[in-house]
Amino acid sequence: MIVGSNRGLPTDPAWLANLRAQPGVTVEVGAETFRARAVIAAGAERRRLFDAHAAVLPNFADYERMTEREIPVVTRCASTGADLARQSIGSRSTPRPRRAPAPNR
Secondary structure, X not given: OEEOOXXXXXXXXXXXXXHHHOOEEEEEEOOEEEEEEEEEOOXXXXXXXXHHHHHHOOHHHXXXXXXXXXXXXXXEEEOOHHHHHOOOOOOOOOOOOOOOOOOOO
16 A cells, blocks of 8 residues: 655645556565556545554644645555556556656756
């Protein structure tokens, strides 16, 4: 699970736009690597996940009080090759999330 708190700022973090556009991801946990699909939780499921996260890391409850937006909670679903083939995952054999472009100054 990933929480897009952006430290309570009024906008979603830039990486969230990348996941919305390209939900096919590669997840690395220790020595394990697998392909998955990022899913943005909604409704009661989002609330349950957010509350569980904030119970462990209370600063996330503070972030929620600091903003009027609903802080997104991203989960992942393990995907088969067929599932990922239907998604826009680019031409690489191992898709990886792209970094958000640097802001213009």
